[in-house]
């Protein structure tokens with residue numbers, strides 16, 4: 220089937236967080252896509268809306284089966300039904316888990332640069348962020364395992380939040396790396412919370428490894444958050460699942476989600492994952508092809524046309540991480556300049572910590588929009604550098 224990823228959908232004046240910007244601006248920051256979701260999902264939601272009764276809702280057997288079958292088929296991981304708990308989102312789950320499994324003043328370790336909302340979930344609950352900074356050698360990111368162990372071995376450290384695959388750098392963590400993380404966390408009695416929301420957006424031919432599938436150790440000492448929302452563009456429906464294989468831990472997490480009132484679905488949150496995982500496969504594969512064509516197009520354009528910026532290659536997510544360390548000034552200044560000069564709205568690498576000198580660009584939009592964004596970037600770079608010559 221041919222899906223229309225080139226078609227642009229006008230999202231202005233729809234209460235879209237991304238598109239609530241000034242006229243002429245081009246938002247390529249927040250991680251949601253500008254594509255309509257898979258036809259099968261729209262159909263199921265429309266059918267449900269047409270019935271017209273929107274009472275209190277629970278998840279049905281089909282919801283569990285949809286997650287189980289998808290993970291078995293797509294990710295070669297067998298999830299038992301009882302391991303799965305509904306949650307209204309990955310972020311609500313993370314915040315609730317932080318509150319439930321750690322105490323005020325304890326450390327939560329993260330690998331920076333990383334999805335910035337992790338910091339809110341930690342800091343807003345009175346816990347400390349302990350950063351283990353990823354190393355970038357100009358072509359790939361890697362974990363400094365000695366540094367990670369030092370942070371994990373602090374007796375005040377009780378939780379490690381992993382982003383697998385990793386936003387913003389687009390890295391799929393290798394099985395050996397995950398195994399090593401699992402060993403280090405167990406050795407130092409640190410629980411692992413693996414956020415796997417980006418796992419279905421991988422380069423065609425590339426597969427991610429679920430953290431809990433790596434070893435018995437990783438399975439029992441982890442909580443995993445998954446959702447169809449990134450891959451199928453359903454974030455506004457607020458739907459996710461938490462996988463907790465260990466019975467004792469699951470009871471605890473489940474109580475936390477319940478007391479935080481994030482454990483019950485709205486009507487659409489209950490059915491959208493079923494529709495996505497049962498009829499969205501073909502659409503998703505086609506989307507992944509389109510996204511990697513967008514990535515190839517953007518990488519080539521930047522290499523050819525934009526001096527001073529180089530794209531970081533990635534096997535996951537629809538986010539392009541741009542190395543702008545050769546530009547003058549800070550990436551915060553540069554990011555503001557690009558927006559005010561050309562209307563192109565990107566994310567500043569500093570938001571993710573350890574991201575000074577980098578910018579993040581969302582490529583999940585029609586090719587024409589990617590082209591428009593890149594042209595604006597090119598013009599901004601030229602204008603910024605001639606201004607910088609005078610000012611810096």
Ligand SMILES: Cc1ncc(COP(=O)(O)O)c(C=O)c1O
Nearest residue numbers: 250308309310311334386416454
């Ligand atoms: C790594 C990561 N986790 C979680 C989320 C958001 O999850 P949710 O919308 O389910 O709260 C995002 C959104 O960009 C993300 O990148």
